[in-house]
Amino acid sequence: MQQTQALANDTRILKQMSQTKKELPDISHEIKAHIEETVERVGMENIEMPIMLKLGGEQFLLPATINAFVSLDKAEAKGIHMSRLYLTLKKKLQKPVDFALVQEILSDFKDNQKGLSENSFVKISFTLPMNRPALKSEQTGWRQYPVYIQAEQKKDKVQLMIGGEIMYSSTCPCSAALSRQLVQEKFLSDFADKKDLSVEAVSEWLKLESSIIATPHAQRSVAKFQVQLKEWVDFKELIDLIEDSLGTPVQAAVKREDEQEFARLNATNLMFCEDAGRRVKVALKSHEKIEEFAVHLSHKESLHPHDAVSMVTSSEAWQARL
Numbered sequence: 001m002q003q004t005q006a007l008a009n010d011t012r013i014l015k016q017m018s019q020t021k022k023e024l025p026d027i028s029h030e031i032k033a034h035i036e037e038t039v040e041r042v043g044m045e046n047i048e049m050p051i052m053l054k055l056g057g058e059q060f061l062l063p064a065t066i067n068a069f070v071s072l073d074k075a076e077a078k079g080i081h082m083s084r085l086y087l088t089l090k091k092k093l094q095k096p097v098d099f100a101l102v103q104e105i106l107s108d109f110k111d112n113q114k115g116l117s118e119n120s121f122v123k124i125s126f127t128l129p130m131n132r133p134a135l136k137s138e139q140t141g142w143r144q145y146p147v148y149i150q151a152e153q154k155k156d157k158v159q160l161m162i163g164g165e166i167m168y169s170s171t172c173p174c175s176a177a178l179s180r181q182l183v184q185e186k187f188l189s190d191f192a193d194k195k196d197l198s199v200e201a202v203s204e205w206l207k208l209e210s211s212i213i214a215t216p217h218a219q220r221s222v223a224k225f226q227v228q229l230k231e232w233v234d235f236k237e238l239i240d241l242i243e244d245s246l247g248t249p250v251q252a253a254v255k256r257e258d259e260q261e262f263a264r265l266n267a268t269n270l271m272f273c274e275d276a277g278r279r280v281k282v283a284l285k286s287h288e289k290i291e292e293f294a295v296h297l298s299h300k301e302s303l304h305p306h307d308a309v310s311m312v313t314s315s316e317a318w319q320a321r322l
Contacts, residue, residue, distance in 0.1 A: 036075040043069030052096045064126035070109050070117035084112040099232035106153035123150040135261040141252020163226035169248040170299045173270040176216035186213050221299045228292040245283035273299045277310035294321040
Protein backbone atom coordinates (compact mmCIF):
# COMPACT_ATOMS: atom_id res chain seq x y z
CA MET A 1 0.00 0.00 0.00
CA GLN A 2 2.83 2.37 0.94
CA GLN A 3 4.67 1.53 -2.27
CA THR A 4 1.55 2.31 -4.30
CA GLN A 5 1.14 5.67 -2.52
CA ALA A 6 4.81 6.53 -3.07
CA LEU A 7 4.52 5.69 -6.77
CA ALA A 8 1.45 7.92 -7.08
CA ASN A 9 3.33 10.78 -5.37
CA ASP A 10 6.29 10.37 -7.71
CA THR A 11 4.00 10.37 -10.73
CA ARG A 12 2.29 13.54 -9.51
CA ILE A 13 5.63 15.28 -8.95
CA LEU A 14 6.92 14.31 -12.41
CA LYS A 15 3.71 15.59 -13.99
CA GLN A 16 4.04 18.92 -12.15
CA MET A 17 7.66 19.23 -13.28
CA SER A 18 6.73 18.58 -16.90
CA GLN A 19 4.04 21.27 -16.73
CA THR A 20 6.40 23.85 -15.22
CA LYS A 21 8.25 25.90 -17.81
CA LYS A 22 11.98 25.52 -17.33
CA GLU A 23 13.84 28.79 -16.86
CA LEU A 24 16.67 28.91 -19.40
CA PRO A 25 19.54 31.40 -19.31
CA ASP A 26 19.38 34.25 -21.83
CA ILE A 27 22.91 35.64 -21.91
CA SER A 28 22.30 38.11 -24.73
CA HIS A 29 19.74 39.99 -22.63
CA GLU A 30 20.86 39.31 -19.06
CA ILE A 31 24.34 40.73 -19.62
CA LYS A 32 25.18 44.20 -20.93
CA ALA A 33 27.63 44.68 -23.79
CA HIS A 34 31.26 45.21 -22.75
CA ILE A 35 31.57 47.79 -25.52
CA GLU A 36 28.51 50.01 -25.74
CA GLU A 37 28.07 50.77 -29.43
CA THR A 38 25.33 50.44 -32.04
CA VAL A 39 25.39 47.85 -34.85
CA GLU A 40 24.04 48.81 -38.30
CA ARG A 41 22.87 45.30 -39.24
CA VAL A 42 22.66 42.06 -37.34
CA GLY A 43 20.71 38.94 -38.21
CA MET A 44 20.96 35.83 -40.37
CA GLU A 45 21.92 34.98 -43.96
CA ASN A 46 20.89 32.06 -46.17
CA ILE A 47 17.82 31.02 -44.20
CA GLU A 48 16.21 28.10 -46.04
CA MET A 49 12.48 28.62 -46.46
CA PRO A 50 9.89 28.14 -49.23
CA ILE A 51 7.90 31.11 -50.54
CA MET A 52 4.69 31.47 -52.52
CA LEU A 53 4.70 33.71 -55.59
CA LYS A 54 1.99 34.65 -58.07
CA LEU A 55 3.17 34.82 -61.68
CA GLY A 56 0.96 35.37 -64.69
CA GLY A 57 -2.16 34.22 -62.87
CA GLU A 58 -0.48 31.09 -61.48
CA GLN A 59 0.79 30.50 -57.94
CA PHE A 60 4.13 28.76 -57.32
CA LEU A 61 5.70 27.33 -54.16
CA LEU A 62 9.43 27.90 -54.57
CA PRO A 63 12.51 27.13 -52.45
CA ALA A 64 14.30 30.29 -51.37
CA THR A 65 17.15 31.57 -49.23
CA ILE A 66 16.56 34.64 -47.12
CA ASN A 67 18.77 37.25 -45.46
CA ALA A 68 17.08 38.89 -42.46
CA PHE A 69 18.54 41.79 -40.48
CA VAL A 70 17.69 44.55 -38.05
CA SER A 71 19.78 47.34 -36.61
CA LEU A 72 20.87 47.19 -32.98
CA ASP A 73 20.33 50.76 -31.82
CA LYS A 74 20.36 50.18 -28.08
CA ALA A 75 24.10 50.44 -27.50
CA GLU A 76 24.17 48.72 -24.11
CA ALA A 77 22.19 45.65 -25.30
CA LYS A 78 24.31 42.53 -25.76
CA GLY A 79 22.31 41.29 -28.76
CA ILE A 80 18.97 41.10 -30.57
CA HIS A 81 16.20 38.48 -30.40
CA MET A 82 17.63 36.47 -33.31
CA SER A 83 15.05 33.67 -33.41
CA ARG A 84 12.20 36.16 -33.81
CA LEU A 85 13.42 37.00 -37.30
CA TYR A 86 13.05 33.37 -38.36
CA LEU A 87 9.66 32.95 -36.71
CA THR A 88 8.36 36.11 -38.39
CA LEU A 89 9.40 34.79 -41.81
CA LYS A 90 7.86 31.38 -41.12
CA LYS A 91 4.54 32.98 -40.20
CA LYS A 92 4.33 35.68 -42.87
CA LEU A 93 5.55 33.67 -45.86
CA GLN A 94 2.50 31.44 -45.83
CA LYS A 95 0.95 34.07 -48.13
CA PRO A 96 2.10 35.03 -51.68
CA VAL A 97 4.95 37.54 -51.66
CA ASP A 98 4.10 41.08 -52.76
CA PHE A 99 4.94 44.64 -51.73
CA ALA A 100 2.42 44.71 -48.86
CA LEU A 101 3.69 41.43 -47.39
CA VAL A 102 7.31 42.56 -47.53
CA GLN A 103 6.36 45.74 -45.67
CA GLU A 104 4.62 43.63 -43.00
CA ILE A 105 7.76 41.51 -42.59
CA LEU A 106 9.98 44.56 -42.17
CA SER A 107 7.64 46.13 -39.60
CA ASP A 108 7.40 42.89 -37.62
CA PHE A 109 11.19 42.45 -37.67
CA LYS A 110 11.54 45.82 -35.98
CA ASP A 111 8.53 45.66 -33.64
CA ASN A 112 9.43 42.19 -32.35
CA GLN A 113 12.78 43.47 -31.10
CA LYS A 114 10.95 45.45 -28.37
CA GLY A 115 12.80 48.74 -28.71
CA LEU A 116 16.20 47.40 -29.74
CA SER A 117 15.91 48.23 -33.46
CA GLU A 118 14.83 51.16 -35.62
CA ASN A 119 15.68 49.69 -39.04
CA SER A 120 15.09 46.35 -40.76
CA PHE A 121 16.21 44.58 -43.96
CA VAL A 122 15.22 41.47 -45.91
CA LYS A 123 16.44 39.84 -49.11
CA ILE A 124 14.61 36.84 -50.59
CA SER A 125 16.57 34.99 -53.28
CA PHE A 126 15.15 32.22 -55.44
CA THR A 127 15.09 30.74 -58.94
CA LEU A 128 12.01 31.64 -60.94
CA PRO A 129 10.76 29.01 -63.47
CA MET A 130 9.12 30.39 -66.62
CA ASN A 131 7.70 28.36 -69.49
CA ARG A 132 8.83 30.17 -72.66
CA PRO A 133 7.54 29.68 -76.21
CA ALA A 134 9.92 28.79 -79.05
CA LEU A 135 10.63 31.40 -81.73
CA LYS A 136 8.85 29.67 -84.63
CA SER A 137 7.62 26.19 -83.74
CA GLU A 138 4.85 25.32 -81.31
CA GLN A 139 7.35 24.05 -78.73
CA THR A 140 7.73 25.48 -75.23
CA GLY A 141 10.54 25.04 -72.75
CA TRP A 142 11.39 25.96 -69.18
CA ARG A 143 13.87 28.71 -68.33
CA GLN A 144 15.02 29.41 -64.79
CA TYR A 145 15.91 32.95 -63.79
CA PRO A 146 17.92 33.74 -60.63
CA VAL A 147 16.01 36.62 -59.00
CA TYR A 148 15.59 38.32 -55.63
CA ILE A 149 13.35 40.67 -53.69
CA GLN A 150 15.15 43.12 -51.43
CA ALA A 151 13.65 45.67 -49.06
CA GLU A 152 14.79 47.96 -46.27
CA GLN A 153 12.88 49.99 -43.71
CA LYS A 154 14.61 52.99 -42.16
CA LYS A 155 12.43 54.48 -39.48
CA ASP A 156 9.07 54.55 -41.33
CA LYS A 157 10.38 54.77 -44.91
CA VAL A 158 10.45 51.56 -46.99
CA GLN A 159 12.61 51.02 -50.08
CA LEU A 160 11.66 48.04 -52.28
CA MET A 161 13.91 46.54 -54.93
CA ILE A 162 13.90 43.48 -57.15
CA GLY A 163 16.76 42.14 -59.20
CA GLY A 164 18.14 39.16 -61.04
CA GLU A 165 20.02 37.82 -64.06
CA ILE A 166 18.96 37.43 -67.69
CA MET A 167 20.97 35.53 -70.32
CA TYR A 168 20.99 36.62 -73.95
CA SER A 169 23.06 36.21 -77.11
CA SER A 170 25.23 39.01 -78.49
CA THR A 171 26.88 38.99 -81.94
CA CYS A 172 29.82 41.34 -82.46
CA PRO A 173 29.26 44.02 -85.18
CA CYS A 174 33.01 44.28 -85.86
CA SER A 175 33.36 40.53 -86.33
CA ALA A 176 30.31 40.53 -88.61
CA ALA A 177 31.81 43.24 -90.84
CA LEU A 178 35.14 41.41 -91.08
CA SER A 179 33.35 38.16 -91.96
CA ARG A 180 31.31 39.85 -94.69
CA GLN A 181 34.51 41.22 -96.21
CA LEU A 182 36.07 37.76 -96.41
CA VAL A 183 32.92 36.30 -98.01
CA GLN A 184 32.90 39.15 -100.52
CA GLU A 185 36.55 38.51 -101.42
CA LYS A 186 35.84 34.79 -101.84
CA PHE A 187 32.93 35.59 -104.14
CA LEU A 188 35.03 37.90 -106.34
CA SER A 189 37.77 35.28 -106.52
CA ASP A 190 35.43 32.41 -107.47
CA PHE A 191 33.63 34.40 -110.18
CA ALA A 192 36.52 36.48 -111.50
CA ASP A 193 36.45 34.74 -114.92
CA LYS A 194 32.68 34.61 -115.23
CA LYS A 195 31.30 37.24 -117.62
CA ASP A 196 27.70 36.07 -117.57
CA LEU A 197 26.53 35.39 -114.02
CA SER A 198 23.04 34.07 -113.34
CA VAL A 199 20.98 34.36 -110.15
CA GLU A 200 20.83 30.58 -109.99
CA ALA A 201 24.62 30.31 -110.00
CA VAL A 202 24.98 32.80 -107.17
CA SER A 203 22.26 31.00 -105.22
CA GLU A 204 24.03 27.65 -105.57
CA TRP A 205 27.34 29.26 -104.59
CA LEU A 206 25.82 30.68 -101.41
CA LYS A 207 24.68 27.22 -100.31
CA LEU A 208 28.23 25.81 -100.36
CA GLU A 209 30.02 25.50 -97.02
CA SER A 210 33.25 26.45 -98.79
CA SER A 211 31.77 29.78 -99.89
CA ILE A 212 30.93 31.21 -96.45
CA ILE A 213 34.51 31.15 -95.22
CA ALA A 214 33.96 33.30 -92.15
CA THR A 215 31.20 33.80 -89.58
CA PRO A 216 30.97 36.44 -86.85
CA HIS A 217 31.56 35.40 -83.26
CA ALA A 218 28.67 35.46 -80.82
CA GLN A 219 28.68 34.98 -77.08
CA ARG A 220 26.32 34.07 -74.30
CA SER A 221 25.83 37.27 -72.32
CA VAL A 222 24.37 38.19 -68.94
CA ALA A 223 22.45 41.25 -67.76
CA LYS A 224 22.39 41.62 -63.96
CA PHE A 225 19.74 44.12 -62.95
CA GLN A 226 18.49 45.80 -59.81
CA VAL A 227 15.52 48.16 -59.81
CA GLN A 228 13.87 50.21 -57.10
CA LEU A 229 10.10 50.15 -57.44
CA LYS A 230 7.43 52.74 -56.77
CA GLU A 231 4.92 49.87 -56.57
CA TRP A 232 4.96 46.12 -57.12
CA VAL A 233 5.87 44.81 -60.60
CA ASP A 234 5.39 41.20 -61.70
CA PHE A 235 8.76 39.52 -62.33
CA LYS A 236 7.55 38.27 -65.71
CA GLU A 237 6.70 41.80 -66.82
CA LEU A 238 10.17 43.06 -65.94
CA ILE A 239 12.01 40.09 -67.46
CA ASP A 240 9.98 40.40 -70.68
CA LEU A 241 10.77 44.12 -70.84
CA ILE A 242 14.53 43.52 -70.65
CA GLU A 243 14.54 40.50 -72.98
CA ASP A 244 12.48 42.34 -75.59
CA SER A 245 14.85 45.31 -75.49
CA LEU A 246 17.84 43.04 -76.13
CA GLY A 247 16.08 41.00 -78.84
CA THR A 248 18.03 37.73 -78.56
CA PRO A 249 17.30 35.95 -75.25
CA VAL A 250 18.64 32.40 -74.99
CA GLN A 251 16.17 29.66 -75.87
CA ALA A 252 14.95 26.45 -74.23
CA ALA A 253 13.15 23.97 -76.52
CA VAL A 254 14.16 24.48 -80.17
CA LYS A 255 13.53 22.77 -83.49
CA ARG A 256 15.41 23.56 -86.69
CA GLU A 257 13.10 26.41 -87.64
CA ASP A 258 13.66 27.95 -84.19
CA GLU A 259 17.43 27.68 -84.48
CA GLN A 260 17.30 29.27 -87.94
CA GLU A 261 15.19 32.12 -86.60
CA PHE A 262 17.65 32.60 -83.73
CA ALA A 263 20.49 32.84 -86.26
CA ARG A 264 18.50 35.42 -88.24
CA LEU A 265 17.80 37.49 -85.14
CA ASN A 266 21.47 37.51 -84.20
CA ALA A 267 22.47 38.62 -87.71
CA THR A 268 19.95 41.47 -87.72
CA ASN A 269 20.58 42.39 -84.08
CA LEU A 270 24.33 42.98 -83.93
CA MET A 271 25.44 44.67 -80.72
CA PHE A 272 28.43 45.75 -78.71
CA CYS A 273 28.01 45.72 -74.93
CA GLU A 274 27.49 49.50 -75.19
CA ASP A 275 24.52 48.92 -77.49
CA ALA A 276 23.04 46.39 -75.08
CA GLY A 277 23.40 48.82 -72.19
CA ARG A 278 21.68 51.62 -74.07
CA ARG A 279 18.75 49.40 -75.05
CA VAL A 280 18.10 48.22 -71.50
CA LYS A 281 18.53 51.74 -70.11
CA VAL A 282 15.90 53.18 -72.46
CA ALA A 283 13.49 50.32 -71.67
CA LEU A 284 13.77 50.71 -67.89
CA LYS A 285 13.52 54.51 -68.04
CA SER A 286 10.20 54.15 -69.85
CA HIS A 287 8.56 52.02 -67.11
CA GLU A 288 6.32 54.16 -64.91
CA LYS A 289 6.63 51.92 -61.84
CA ILE A 290 10.46 52.00 -61.73
CA GLU A 291 12.08 54.65 -59.52
CA GLU A 292 15.79 53.82 -59.95
CA PHE A 293 17.85 51.10 -61.59
CA ALA A 294 21.36 49.76 -62.16
CA VAL A 295 22.31 47.13 -64.77
CA HIS A 296 25.61 45.31 -65.32
CA LEU A 297 25.89 43.73 -68.80
CA SER A 298 28.66 41.23 -69.50
CA HIS A 299 29.46 39.73 -72.91
CA LYS A 300 31.37 36.47 -72.34
CA GLU A 301 33.64 36.79 -75.33
CA SER A 302 34.66 33.86 -77.49
CA LEU A 303 37.51 35.89 -79.03
CA HIS A 304 39.13 36.87 -75.71
CA PRO A 305 39.58 35.20 -72.32
CA HIS A 306 38.12 38.36 -70.74
CA ASP A 307 34.61 39.82 -70.89
CA ALA A 308 33.31 43.01 -72.48
CA VAL A 309 31.21 44.90 -69.94
CA SER A 310 28.92 47.92 -69.83
CA MET A 311 27.03 49.40 -66.89
CA VAL A 312 24.04 51.72 -66.93
CA THR A 313 22.13 53.45 -64.15
CA SER A 314 19.17 55.77 -63.73
CA SER A 315 21.18 58.30 -61.70
CA GLU A 316 24.65 59.11 -60.44
CA ALA A 317 23.64 58.04 -56.93
CA TRP A 318 23.07 54.49 -58.15
CA GLN A 319 26.50 54.06 -59.78
CA ALA A 320 27.85 52.75 -56.49
CA ARG A 321 25.52 49.75 -56.79
CA LEU A 322 27.38 48.42 -59.82
